[in-house]
Amino acid sequence: MEKANLSEGNRRDFLIKLTSVVGGAGVVATCVPFVASMNPSSDVLAKAETEVDLSGITPGTMHTIAWQGKPVFIVQRTPEQIKAAEASNGGIDPEPDSKRVQKPEWLVVVGVCTHMGCVPNKEGPGWVCHCHGSEYDESGRVIRGPAPKNLEVPPYHFVAENKVVIGAT
Numbered sequence: 001m002e003k004a005n006l007s008e009g010n011r012r013d014f015l016i017k018l019t020s021v022v023g024g025a026g027v028v029a030t031c032v033p034f035v036a037s038m039n040p041s042s043d044v045l046a047k048a049e050t051e052v053d054l055s056g057i058t059p060g061t062m063h064t065i066a067w068q069g070k071p072v073f074i075v076q077r078t079p080e081q082i083k084a085a086e087a088s089n090g091g092i093d094p095e096p097d098s099k100r101v102q103k104p105e106w107l108v109v110v111g112v113c114t115h116m117g118c119v120p121n122k123e124g125p126g127w128v129c130h131c132h133g134s135e136y137d138e139s140g141r142v143i144r145g146p147a148p149k150n151l152e153v154p155p156y157h158f159v160a161e162n163k164v165v166i167g168a169t
Protein backbone atom coordinates (compact mmCIF):
# COMPACT_ATOMS: atom_id res chain seq x y z
CA MET A 1 0.00 0.00 0.00
CA GLU A 2 2.79 2.38 0.98
CA LYS A 3 4.68 1.49 -2.21
CA ALA A 4 1.65 2.50 -4.29
CA ASN A 5 1.50 5.88 -2.47
CA LEU A 6 5.17 6.54 -3.23
CA SER A 7 4.64 5.79 -6.89
CA GLU A 8 1.65 8.05 -6.93
CA GLY A 9 3.74 10.77 -5.24
CA ASN A 10 6.53 10.31 -7.79
CA ARG A 11 4.03 10.45 -10.61
CA ARG A 12 2.56 13.67 -9.22
CA ASP A 13 6.04 15.21 -8.91
CA PHE A 14 6.85 14.15 -12.45
CA LEU A 15 3.63 15.67 -13.80
CA ILE A 16 4.23 18.92 -11.89
CA LYS A 17 7.78 19.17 -13.29
CA LEU A 18 6.61 18.32 -16.80
CA THR A 19 3.84 20.92 -16.63
CA SER A 20 6.32 23.55 -15.36
CA VAL A 21 8.78 22.82 -18.17
CA VAL A 22 6.11 22.86 -20.89
CA GLY A 23 4.52 25.99 -19.40
CA GLY A 24 7.91 27.74 -19.19
CA ALA A 25 8.69 26.85 -22.80
CA GLY A 26 5.30 28.24 -23.81
CA VAL A 27 5.97 31.53 -22.02
CA VAL A 28 9.38 31.84 -23.69
CA ALA A 29 7.92 30.98 -27.11
CA THR A 30 5.27 33.65 -26.62
CA CYS A 31 7.62 36.34 -25.30
CA VAL A 32 10.45 36.05 -27.85
CA PRO A 33 8.46 37.34 -30.87
CA PHE A 34 6.79 39.98 -28.68
CA VAL A 35 10.11 41.31 -27.37
CA ALA A 36 11.65 41.08 -30.86
CA SER A 37 8.82 43.22 -32.22
CA MET A 38 9.84 45.97 -29.81
CA ASN A 39 13.34 46.25 -31.33
CA PRO A 40 13.78 49.25 -33.65
CA SER A 41 13.22 48.47 -37.34
CA SER A 42 16.13 48.70 -39.74
CA ASP A 43 15.04 52.09 -41.13
CA VAL A 44 14.83 53.49 -37.59
CA LEU A 45 18.28 52.11 -36.86
CA ALA A 46 19.53 53.71 -40.07
CA LYS A 47 18.31 57.07 -38.86
CA ALA A 48 20.06 56.58 -35.54
CA GLU A 49 23.15 57.75 -37.40
CA THR A 50 23.17 60.41 -40.09
CA GLU A 51 26.19 61.20 -42.23
CA VAL A 52 26.44 64.83 -43.28
CA ASP A 53 28.58 66.30 -46.05
CA LEU A 54 29.88 69.62 -44.75
CA SER A 55 31.43 70.82 -47.99
CA GLY A 56 28.44 73.02 -48.91
CA ILE A 57 28.43 74.91 -45.61
CA THR A 58 30.37 78.15 -45.85
CA PRO A 59 31.83 80.13 -42.93
CA GLY A 60 29.10 81.94 -41.03
CA THR A 61 26.27 79.80 -42.40
CA MET A 62 24.16 77.08 -40.85
CA HIS A 63 22.83 73.83 -42.22
CA THR A 64 19.92 72.01 -40.56
CA ILE A 65 19.56 68.26 -40.80
CA ALA A 66 17.03 65.85 -39.28
CA TRP A 67 18.37 63.35 -36.81
CA GLN A 68 16.09 61.00 -34.87
CA GLY A 69 13.15 63.29 -35.62
CA LYS A 70 14.91 66.37 -34.28
CA PRO A 71 16.59 69.26 -36.09
CA VAL A 72 20.35 69.47 -35.71
CA PHE A 73 22.08 72.76 -36.46
CA ILE A 74 25.53 72.56 -38.01
CA VAL A 75 27.33 75.88 -38.20
CA GLN A 76 30.67 76.65 -39.71
CA ARG A 77 31.78 79.45 -37.43
CA THR A 78 33.89 82.39 -38.53
CA PRO A 79 37.11 83.27 -36.68
CA GLU A 80 35.19 86.14 -35.01
CA GLN A 81 32.44 83.79 -33.82
CA ILE A 82 35.04 81.36 -32.47
CA LYS A 83 36.82 84.17 -30.64
CA ALA A 84 33.55 85.42 -29.11
CA ALA A 85 32.51 81.88 -28.11
CA GLU A 86 35.86 81.20 -26.47
CA ALA A 87 35.86 84.55 -24.62
CA SER A 88 33.04 83.55 -22.26
CA ASN A 89 31.51 80.54 -20.57
CA GLY A 90 27.97 81.50 -21.55
CA GLY A 91 25.45 82.62 -18.95
CA ILE A 92 22.69 80.59 -17.33
CA ASP A 93 24.34 77.19 -17.86
CA PRO A 94 28.07 78.02 -17.88
CA GLU A 95 30.21 75.77 -20.08
CA PRO A 96 33.44 76.48 -21.94
CA ASP A 97 33.15 76.47 -25.71
CA SER A 98 35.96 73.91 -25.91
CA LYS A 99 33.71 71.33 -24.18
CA ARG A 100 30.99 71.85 -26.79
CA VAL A 101 32.95 71.49 -30.01
CA GLN A 102 35.39 68.98 -31.46
CA LYS A 103 36.78 71.49 -33.96
CA PRO A 104 36.40 75.20 -33.14
CA GLU A 105 35.09 76.03 -36.62
CA TRP A 106 32.24 73.49 -36.42
CA LEU A 107 29.37 73.76 -33.96
CA VAL A 108 26.87 70.89 -33.90
CA VAL A 109 23.83 71.28 -31.63
CA VAL A 110 20.32 69.89 -31.38
CA GLY A 111 17.96 72.66 -32.52
CA VAL A 112 15.43 72.22 -29.75
CA CYS A 113 14.95 74.91 -27.12
CA THR A 114 15.62 73.51 -23.66
CA HIS A 115 12.65 75.39 -22.22
CA MET A 116 9.65 73.76 -23.87
CA GLY A 117 10.99 72.33 -27.09
CA CYS A 118 10.42 75.02 -29.74
CA VAL A 119 12.92 75.34 -32.59
CA PRO A 120 15.01 78.49 -32.11
CA ASN A 121 15.70 80.81 -35.07
CA LYS A 122 19.22 81.65 -36.17
CA GLU A 123 19.60 85.35 -35.49
CA GLY A 124 22.93 87.14 -35.49
CA PRO A 125 25.74 85.03 -34.07
CA GLY A 126 23.37 82.83 -32.04
CA TRP A 127 19.70 81.82 -31.81
CA VAL A 128 16.48 83.29 -30.46
CA CYS A 129 13.53 81.17 -29.42
CA HIS A 130 10.42 83.16 -30.15
CA CYS A 131 8.13 80.97 -28.08
CA HIS A 132 9.16 82.63 -24.79
CA GLY A 133 12.19 84.72 -25.66
CA SER A 134 15.20 82.57 -24.76
CA GLU A 135 18.48 83.45 -26.42
CA TYR A 136 21.52 81.32 -27.18
CA ASP A 137 25.02 82.49 -28.10
CA GLU A 138 27.35 81.37 -30.92
CA SER A 139 28.17 78.23 -28.90
CA GLY A 140 24.48 77.36 -28.37
CA ARG A 141 24.74 78.33 -24.70
CA VAL A 142 21.69 79.94 -23.16
CA ILE A 143 22.30 83.60 -22.32
CA ARG A 144 18.69 84.59 -21.65
CA GLY A 145 15.91 82.47 -20.13
CA PRO A 146 13.49 81.03 -19.47
CA ALA A 147 15.45 78.16 -21.07
CA PRO A 148 17.46 76.53 -18.26
CA LYS A 149 20.08 74.66 -20.30
CA ASN A 150 22.34 75.11 -23.28
CA LEU A 151 21.35 73.57 -26.61
CA GLU A 152 22.27 69.91 -26.45
CA VAL A 153 25.38 68.72 -28.25
CA PRO A 154 24.50 65.38 -29.89
CA PRO A 155 26.98 62.53 -30.16
CA TYR A 156 28.96 62.90 -33.40
CA HIS A 157 32.35 62.31 -34.92
CA PHE A 158 34.23 63.36 -38.02
CA VAL A 159 34.84 60.59 -40.53
CA ALA A 160 36.68 62.87 -42.96
CA GLU A 161 37.75 66.49 -43.17
CA ASN A 162 34.31 67.45 -44.54
CA LYS A 163 32.14 64.64 -43.28
CA VAL A 164 30.53 64.13 -39.90
CA VAL A 165 28.34 61.34 -38.57
CA ILE A 166 25.69 62.49 -36.14
CA GLY A 167 24.55 59.91 -33.62
CA ALA A 168 27.82 58.06 -33.18
CA THR A 169 30.80 58.82 -31.01
Ligand code: FES
Binds near residue numbers: 113114118132134146
Ligand atom coordinates in the same frame (compact mmCIF):
# COMPACT_ATOMS: atom_id res chain seq x y z
S1 FES B 1 10.32 76.99 -25.72
FE1 FES B 1 11.97 78.30 -26.13
S2 FES B 1 11.76 79.87 -24.73
FE2 FES B 1 10.14 78.58 -24.26
